[in-house]
Amino acid sequence: MSTSYGAYAGTVLKIDLTSRTVSDYPVSDEDRRLFLGGKILAARIMNDFIKGPMDPYGEENVLVVSSCPLNATGCPSSSRFNVSTVSPLTGLLTSSNCGGSFGCALKRAGYDALVITGKSESLIYLDITRDGVEFKDAEHLRGKKTMDTQRSIGGKSSKLVIGPAGENLVRYACAVSDERAAGRGGVGAVMGSKNLKAIVVTGTKNPAVYNEKALRKVKAKWTKRLKSHPLTGEQLPRLGTAALIASMQQKRLLATKNFTDGRYEGYKSITGEELAEKFLIRNKGCISCPIRCARVVEVNGECVKGPEVEIMGLMGANILNDDLGDIIRWNYEMDELGMDTISASGTIAFAMELKEKGMWDSGLEFGKTDNISEVLEEIAFRSSERGNRLAEGAKRLSDEFGGEDFCIQVKGMELSAYEPRGAVGQGLGYSVANRGGCHLNAGYEVVVEGLGLTINPYTTHGKAEIAVMFQNLMEAVSAGGNCLFTTYAFFPFFLFKRPNSFLSKTVNKALPYLGGPLHVINKYPHLAHIHLTAMLPHTKALEAATGMKITMGDLMRIGARGFNLERMINARMGVSAKDDKLPKRLTEEEQVPGDPRTKVPQPLLKKKFYFARGWDEDGKVKPKTAKYYSLDALDDIGARRSDAEANIGK
Amino acid sequence: MVTVEFFGLYRLNYHMKSVEVEASTVKELFKKLYEINPFYSVKELKHSIVIVNDVNFNDLKKYRTPLKDGDRVLIMSPASGG
Numbered sequence: 118m119s120t121s122y123g124a125y126a127g128t129v130l131k132i133d134l135t136s137r138t139v140s141d142y143p144v145s146d147e148d149r150r151l152f153l154g155g156k157i158l159a160a161r162i163m164n165d166f167i168k169g170p171m172d173p174y175g176e177e178n179v180l181v182v183s184s185c186p187l188n189a190t191g192c193p194s195s196s197r198f199n200v201s202t203v204s205p206l207t208g209l210l211t212s213s214n215c216g217g218s219f220g221c222a223l224k225r226a227g228y229d230a231l232v233i234t235g236k237s238e239s240l241i242y243l244d245i246t247r248d249g250v251e252f253k254d255a256e257h258l259r260g261k262k263t264m265d266t267q268r269s270i271g272g273k274s275s276k277l278v279i280g281p282a283g284e285n286l287v288r289y290a291c292a293v294s295d296e297r298a299a300g301r302g303g304v305g306a307v308m309g310s311k312n313l314k315a316i317v318v319t320g321t322k323n324p325a326v327y328n329e330k331a332l333r334k335v336k337a338k339w340t341k342r343l344k345s346h347p348l349t350g351e352q353l354p355r356l357g358t359a360a361l362i363a364s365m366q367q368k369r370l371l372a373t374k375n376f377t378d379g380r381y382e383g384y385k386s387i388t389g390e391e392l393a394e395k396f397l398i399r400n401k402g403c404i405s406c407p408i409r410c411a412r413v414v415e416v417n418g419e420c421v422k423g424p425e426v427e428i429m430g431l432m433g434a435n436i437l438n439d440d441l442g443d444i445i446r447w448n449y450e451m452d453e454l455g456m457d458t459i460s461a462s463g464t465i466a467f468a469m470e471l472k473e474k475g476m477w478d479s480g481l482e483f484g485k486t487d488n489i490s491e492v493l494e495e496i497a498f499r500s501s502e503r504g505n506r507l508a509e510g511a512k513r514l515s516d517e518f519g520g521e522d523f524c525i526q527v528k529g530m531e532l533s534a535y536e537p538r539g540a541v542g543q544g545l546g547y548s549v550a551n552r553g554g555c556h557l558n559a560g561y562e563v564v565v566e567g568l569g570l571t572i573n574p575y576t577t578h579g580k581a582e583i584a585v586m587f588q589n590l591m592e593a594v595s596a597g598g599n600c601l602f603t604t605y606a607f608f609p610f611f612l613f614k615r616p617n618s619f620l621s622k623t624v625n626k627a628l629p630y631l632g633g634p635l636h637v638i639n640k641y642p643h644l645a646h647i648h649l650t651a652m653l654p655h656t657k658a659l660e661a662a663t664g665m666k667i668t669m670g671d672l673m674r675i676g677a678r679g680f681n682l683e684r685m686i687n688a689r690m691g692v693s694a695k696d697d698k699l700p701k702r703l704t705e706e707e708q709v710p711g712d713p714r715t716k717v718p719q720p721l722l723k724k725k726f727y728f729a730r731g732w733d734e735d736g737k738v739k740p741k742t743a744k745y746y747s748l749d750a751l752d753d754i755g756a757r758r759s760d761a762e763a764n765i766g767k
Numbered sequence: 768m769v770t771v772e773f774f775g776l777y778r779l780n781y782h783m784k785s786v787e788v789e790a791s792t793v794k795e796l797f798k799k800l801y802e803i804n805p806f807y808s809v810k811e812l813k814h815s816i817v818i819v820n821d822v823n824f825n826d827l828k829k830y831r832t833p834l835k836d837g838d839r840v841l842i843m844s845p846a847s848g849g
Binding site for chain 1: 774817
């Protein structure tokens, strides 16, 4: 295989673990043009394999590990790669994004993506180089934690590994590369079900880019912009994502006691400021990232990755714990055991409420923290009845013990730490996200509903249109290989530097009422035949790297294509409007008693969202919408095998 | 006395978590903060998010917002991320 585009390696490998055979998977340049890379290209490939409901642990499930066009180009914050599969947690298509070195190395080894099928008879790891794939015994790695596994394999290769949680099929097990995790959706459990302990890749040669000189120019300007922006240049490097905790508290967005409230009285000791003052050793970044938002802290005498805002909320306020030292330790333990911190924390909080209501006594109680480490081990190794049940996630606990109304999940995936009754657009996003209760796939509208901008968090005006726009943008930026934080530089400086100015206040007041114009842009993105180089240099970088012509409209269209394709795949697995729902606690109970604004008006927001997306009343992608995004007649890539040559360079 | 608490970059820049000040308006509070600690910049304070007893001062009388004994003021740098 080859490609006429720059920045791509040109080859997608299909690896069958059952027969231990390797072949080319014939992805064409037309696929690259339409689906770009990362999660969207992965969805295009998964589309060939998912014909209906599928057993996530069955041999037929597929794991697609995909790099992105900007990986290994040296663009700022562009090392993100993607892992897609059918999720054991949701039973639907999931995609999980990771900032480790694996994506860049994969590209350097000569591969755009890996399509892994089948199941190995024994525990193995894959050793991938430019020369091919070796299937190596991994029995000596069994039971090892994620960092230990990477150290044991050794060498300078990049690794994507699972820990005990993945081996033991914890439904929210993650895969880890360096210290970064492909966290959500249980991709680690799928690796475990395939007896795949790790993928090791050695790559040294960066793929050629289309226009090196132009790309160098974009990179220099882009880096300068990120370094000078108040968010990406100062706040994120100094305080990390945890800077949000205090704002979340003020805006009633800090999930507290399993989402019974949006404020926690003990919040002051679990803030990003406390983390910076008492625990931070230094900050750190992914490859080629000037933002460097990651925290380095010390646990057991070792320098390790510190916690993000999500776990600080979920293992802090949401379980009524005000000890930041505990959170740092649990975060480290979960990373080492190889499990998603968000789903694990959400499941624990739900179990605590079950205990409080006398529905299931797991020994977990709000405010009681002395047994959490023990429980995390039990989950990862499924070594007790309690651990075994918690390893199934919150939804399956509620199926067994009840409590559906306060089981804080969507489509089986536990919500992040943002309490949506304090930001109803975020609530809408959670309910319709393809991945399930994920704050990012939701569109992360909370960023304009209180964290950053301060538009009215309770109004329904404009929220559906903003959600669609943000989802599309984030899908496309992910598929290009960038960290989503690069999109923050989109917001003009004055909104952050001068939040009390007349102009900032006017923007915040007006934004919800711009739903009409936003709807037109969302519906006909090709009309946006422009570049916003100063704010979003992604399009210029992609053009210079690949040689494709990509305007802002094209980028938004690629994002929308990805979101709609994922929805179409999920629809084949049974998803419809009935599944786009938050638990009743968030839609029927007021967060602030007596204030009817403080609950998510789900039916109205969903209706507006379906209209904005071009979906029918049952949440199905309309044929007209599918056609607009060239999704109406997708062929089976795998079936192209016989005439693969004819498709090259199309 | 009014209790003032700092969050975000201001807290790191000013090297102070909280302070008690006597002031009758937000404007006066800013001036007093500057007198207490030269690290405080009145200009920077004006561009901060100011919460007076859980309400953003933009929704009150902004710099003219009256303060009384026992009030709680939070001064935060604009934040985002996650």
